[in-house]
Amino acid sequence: MSLQYLAARLPINHPKLPQVQQSLFMRRAGEGGEREVLSYLQEALYSLPSFILHNFHVRVPKHFSIQIDYLVLTNNYILMIEVKNIKGRITFKPNPAQMIRELDGDLIAMDCPFAQLDRNLIHFKKLIGQVSLPIYTAIVWVNRSAILNQPPLNSPHQLIFIKQLPHYLNQLDGLPNQVIDLHSLVKRLKSKATPFYLSDICERYSLAPNELLSGLICMSCYTLMTLHARTWICSRCKMKNNYMLDENILCAFDLLGDNLQMNELRQLLPFLYSRNLEKLIETGSIRRTSPKKNRVYSLERTTKVHWIKWNGIN
Ligand SMILES: [Zn+2]
Structure with missing residues (x-):
């Protein structure tokens, strides 16, 4: 939502608009791909004691943050899945690790999912500690028209198309059962998880607030609204x-930062008064510092994690 909000605030001829739109497009495609993978996982695992965790995100400030699209936990294995929904001809370069996408004659370098999984696996193993289950990793390609060149040699991560996922899971089911309390394992993972959100978005795109359009944005269609007789x-x-x-x-907080003064909020919402923030303060969405002069409003980020989806017998 925040990226769409940013795109709505960029003038149509702004040089950064294509980049923001591309990020938005990639994010939507990624989410669509993840939904598709979920239905395959649910279908394949419905009769097994299993947990499927979506968007497992852990952030240890100043150290690291990892995000895993899907974690599957059964009595036989743990599976980490990275979902990719990218079309074109895809080449994986081993050293330095890079993924190149060729589409309509254009070459784009992207983050390598193999390197991503390497890193996720290292941190995940440290997080989970001793566990008797083997940990497997797979990159699941959702876009059916993509042409995938050979994956890096000797990589421990499987590269499969979404249609191969049921067969792959079926093979893993053949692994020996372990005596493990899946519920307590999931509880342990849940205690480590942190919510994921995009913040300081302008900074990410090196945008100054004065480059953005000010005014109210329609949250239904992401268009700038106009004021007519107080409406x-x-x-x-x-x-x-x-x-x-x-x-x-x-959304202004997402764009500009979690701690803002009124004059900073007014860069995007020039008609704003402190009374307009009262409702958000009452509901606990925003906190304010006590001195009236240079008062700072802070966004209270949720600590709730909405990532758990369980399924199967348990
Ligand atoms: Zn509208």
Whole structure:
């Protein structure tokens, strides 16, 4: 949502707009791919005692952060899955590790999923500690039209197309059963997980707030709204409302940073008054420092993790 919000705030001829739109496109494609993988996992695992954890994210400030698309836990194995939904001709370069995508004659270098899994596996093993289950890793390619060149030699990570996933899981089912309390293992992992969110987005794209359009954004169609006699009206979907202000304020924090003064918020929302923040303060979404002068408003990030999906017999 935040990237779409940023795209809506960039002038149409802004040089960074294509880059933001590309990130947005990749993120959406990734999410679509992950949904598809989930249905394959659920189908293959429905009759087994198993847990499927989606978007397992752990951030240890100043040390590392890892994000694993899917973790599958059964009595036979742990499987880490990295999902890729990218089309084109894909080449994996071993040293330095890089993935090259060729599409319509254009070459783009991307993060190598093999190197990504190497790193995730190292940190995951440290996080989980002693466990009797073997840990497997797989890159699942969702885009069916992609042409994948040979994966790096000697890589421990499997590279498979989504259609091969049921067969691959079936093979793993043949591994010996371990006496393990899956519930307590999942509980242990859950205690380590941290929520994932995009923050300081302008900084990520090296954008200054004054490069962005100011005003209220329609949160239904991501278009700049205009004010007519105290009512905000979207020029595209014609929605008339004033209730989107709260969502705009929260998105402004995502873009500019978690701790902001009123004058910083006004760079995007010039009509904002401190009374407009009262509701968000009451509900605990925003905290404010006590001195009236140079008062700072801070976004309270949720500590809830919405990543667990279990399925199968347990
Ligand atoms: Zn609209």
